Amino acid sequence: MNSSSVSPFIKWAGGKRQLLKQINERLPEKYNRYYEPFVGGGAVLFDLQSANAVINDINSSLINTYNQIKNVPVEFIEKLNELDKMMWEDGKAYYYSLRELYNDKLMKSEFDVELAALFVFINKHCFNGLYRVNGKGLFNVPYNNSRRKSCEEENIIETSNYLKKVTIIQGDFEKACQNAEKGDFIFFDSPYAPLNPTSFESYTKEGFDIESHERLAKFYKEMTERGCYCMLTNHNTELINNLYKDYKIDVVSVKRMINSDASNRVGEEVIICNY
Ligand SMILES: C[S@@+](CC[C@H](N)C(=O)[O-])C[C@H]1O[C@@H](n2cnc3c(N)ncnc32)[C@H](O)[C@@H]1O
The missing domain is CATH 1.10.1020.10 (Adenine-specific Methyltransferase, Domain 2)
Known part of the structure; x- marks a missing residue:
């Protein structure tokens, strides 16, 4: 599917470059449109270069x-x-x-x-x-x-040549995926869930709080019922494991520079698929 190689034009917190291999190994065999509602720096988007992609982020400047x-x-x-x-x-x-x-x-x-x-x-x-x-x-x-x-x-x-084929939206993830249909593939890479649930600050990081994670899990279920292939990545935390307990959860390791207050789960992420 890949044409000319393209690298992300920015460095972005939570960039998925390190996980590309594990993500690639778990892609659905065939899909129609590709949706990336939390696109950030677009590591996965530019790696896949799907022909029929819809991307979105809440950050207007991005x-x-x-x-x-x-x-x-x-x-x-x-x-x-x-x-x-x-x-x-x-x-x-x-x-x-x-x-x-x-x-x-x-x-x-x-x-x-x-x-x-x-x-x-x-x-x-x-x-x-x-x-x-x-x-x-x-x-x-x-x-x-x-x-x-x-x-x-x-x-x-x-x-630019690749983006000419891409639909670009700014806003909330739910709205961005409203036209997704059966057979489409949605890759969800939201802001991370907190590693340390006692830290108040980490709950509101990037404005994506616990309620947002719950809303996302509900939306993931809705898209599953619609017949979309869904893949989601996040930290390997209790919250995430509970929210997605009905799906296939693979734990993968990543090398991460992180400050000393992080829990011992640092370095573990999950890739969650509904197929
Ligand atoms: C973990 S980053 C995505 C990283 C990206 N996969 C990459 O490789 O660079 C999460 C993104 O979600 C965006 N975001 C936060 N809240 C959102 C919302 N409610 N709807 C859509 N995007 C949101 C942030 O602006 C941020 O760019």
Whole structure:
């Protein structure tokens, strides 16, 4: 199914690059449309390059970037190269000036090619490729001290060629899959469930709380009843094992750098299939 190879144009928290082999081994033999309602950096999307794909994410700035790369790749590359070229001697001050410009445009909802270029620039130059906003919705991740180039031109052109065949949606996962039909394949990679259920903060990470995980499990059941092939990945936690106890749950190991307060389940993820 693969055509030209394409790599994700951003680094994204929870990126599935490490799990591609295990995911590939468990794909349905045949399916019609491919749905990815929590697309993030699109590691699985770009690996599969399904001909008939629908992708979605709740992050408007991320989805704007997908749309700009799809529609105006050359302009996008030019803008991004310009940002790279203008890098000041003091990379740190330059990064913070672009972060401010990015936030300014975001607050004015200027979803254009310049915002997309700024989004990729700050993703490549911020700490760990994290996307985090404060209570006012302002991006607040610090500089990672790098002066690297923000994109590979050829990769952006190949990405654009592939995205021309893809339907891109911004919003909640349920709405994005509303037209899924029997025989379609849905890959669910939501924000992670908390590893440490006593930590209040981890419950609300990325705005995806326990209720959201429950809502997702209910939706997974609905899509199963509709006859869709469903695959879902998450941490190997009690919550996830309970929510999906009626399906096939495979535990897989991943290498993960994680801070010291994590539980001893760190490094284990689950791949859950309804087929
Ligand atoms: C674990 S990441 C996906 C990572 C992706 N598979 C990759 O390889 O880069 C989860 C994504 O879900 C998105 N998200 C959070 N809540 C959502 C919602 N209610 N509906 C759709 N997307 C949501 C986040 O913006 C984030 O990009």
